[in-house]
Amino acid sequence: MPDFHLDSHFLNPDRSNLEAIRKLGYAFVDAIVDSVLDTQNQPFVQNSASFQIDIPEQGSELLELLAEVRSQILPRTVNFQNPRYMGHMDSVPAAITIWADALISAINNNMLSYELSPVFTQMEVQLIQWFGNLFGMGTDCFGTLTAGGSLANISGLLLARNWKQPQSKNLGNHHNLVAFVSDAAHTSFEKAMNVIGIGRENLIRVPTNPRGEIILDELESAIKNSIKKGKQPFFVAAIAGTTVTGAVDNIQLVGEIAKRYSCWFHIDAAYGGAGIFTPKLQPLFQGCELADSMTFNPQKWLWVARTCAMLLVKDKKHLVEGFDGELPYMDDRTLNFGNLNLQGTRRTDSLKLWMALKAMGISGCRYLVERSLDLSDSLSQWVEASTELDLVCEPTLNIVCLKSNDPKLSSAELRQKWIDEGKLWLSLPLWKGDRILKAVVLHPYAGS
Numbered sequence: 001m002p003d004f005h006l007d008s009h010f011l012n013p014d015r016s017n018l019e020a021i022r023k024l025g026y027a028f029v030d031a032i033v034d035s036v037l038d039t040q041n042q043p044f045v046q047n048s049a050s051f052q053i054d055i056p057e058q059g060s061e062l063l064e065l066l067a068e069v070r071s072q073i074l075p076r077t078v079n080f081q082n083p084r085y086m087g088h089m090d091s092v093p094a095a096i097t098i099w100a101d102a103l104i105s106a107i108n109n110n111m112l113s114y115e116l117s118p119v120f121t122q123m124e125v126q127l128i129q130w131f132g133n134l135f136g137m138g139t140d141c142f143g144t145l146t147a148g149g150s151l152a153n154i155s156g157l158l159l160a161r162n163w164k165q166p167q168s169k170n171l172g173n174h175h176n177l178v179a180f181v182s183d184a185a186h187t188s189f190e191k192a193m194n195v196i197g198i199g200r201e202n203l204i205r206v207p208t209n210p211r212g213e214i215i216l217d218e219l220e221s222a223i224k225n226s227i228k229k230g231k232q233p234f235f236v237a238a239i240a241g242t243t244v245t246g247a248v249d250n251i252q253l254v255g256e257i258a259k260r261y262s263c264w265f266h267i268d269a270a271y272g273g274a275g276i277f278t279p280k281l282q283p284l285f286q287g288c289e290l291a292d293s294m295t296f297n298p299q300k301w302l303w304v305a306r307t308c309a310m311l312l313v314k315d316k317k318h319l320v321e322g323f324d325g326e327l328p329y330m331d332d333r334t335l336n337f338g339n340l341n342l343q344g345t346r347r348t349d350s351l352k353l354w355m356a357l358k359a360m361g362i363s364g365c366r367y368l369v370e371r372s373l374d375l376s377d378s379l380s381q382w383v384e385a386s387t388e389l390d391l392v393c394e395p396t397l398n399i400v401c402l403k404s405n406d407p408k409l410s411s412a413e414l415r416q417k418w419i420d421e422g423k424l425w426l427s428l429p430l431w432k433g434d435r436i437l438k439a440v441v442l443h444p445y446a447g448s
């Protein structure tokens, strides 16, 4: 091997390069603090030029490479640190979770099995049960962390299918299964229907009211109609925090309808789940005990660095029977998450979540969630006071939807103007046929 410096990449057992590796780490800390965190007053994107990866034959000097990242990559990233960025469900991660994420990479344990991550398996089990209890899912609740809400929703639908038709695990799908979600539910439900082999056309999208909440009569008549057509309803979801307006379906009543028709009841609280920390929003979560499964993403409204999401189930049996994988090359006397998850090898995100909860405490989570609701209220009041803007609907959470009411300036044009001026970075979702502006008020110093 011509010019490869093993000691640049790995700690030598003689410890001769310990200080060089430490120095590299400090350089990363400087880059993160100075060129990522301390960019709150920098533009939303500094450089939109295209980028070429350019992989060399000979490896690069590491500090030079980091300098290249600082000069060439970081300016091309979208600057979520800017408190005027409110476009999507992207939070600035709490500092502890940034460093915890690096620690996770360094430890590099594997959630595939207990023998590869004993302490993190115990930690994940307890965290999952802690969240399940917080949502009131009962004493047998269980679950698994996932790399995002889409994967959690896909897993929920898979468990529902295997519960309704256990033979489909081995033989595929036989009957005419249909699932029901609102027309404001996330697109991961279509993805899920594709993945589990039931097909996207068998996902019935139920109309919502102007705020984005599922219309209960429409849900029930859609279920009845499908039965008349010879279909078999198997899955109903309530959304706690819809992707565009942040609406929360009536969990209790959707759950009762699901049970009346012998359906699996799933709650997609990927976004809104953090609302459980404040008494202001807790009433919206009434009925979670009816849920067979639930999605929640601490990586969204709980300021945990990506990735960190979870699927909770009311009954561990459903997770075990739903996946029922085998790891013949592992110690099978212990709990192996690789058997209970669509992913095999998986990061130990539990460490990051546990450290975040320990660092903030329950009262800190409550404070941060309430703070974002207050900041979002201020934004709504600003919109209401403006003669050029209208609120699209009354916000439920910390998501504010607005639009231009100036016939000479579309919402899309207004958005671009605000981005160019550095005033606000909002997104432009399609909502009931119109392009509107959406602000997700997650930055703890939003608007500063």
Ligand SMILES: Cc1ncc(COP(=O)(O)O)c(C=O)c1O
Pocket (backbone or CB within 6 Å): 089, 147, 148, 149, 150, 151, 153, 186, 188, 239, 241, 242, 243, 268, 269, 270, 271, 297, 309
């Ligand atoms: C309500 C809802 N569910 C699920 C998801 C998917 O989550 P993820 O992007 O983590 O896969 C989203 C994403 O925005 C969402 O808003």
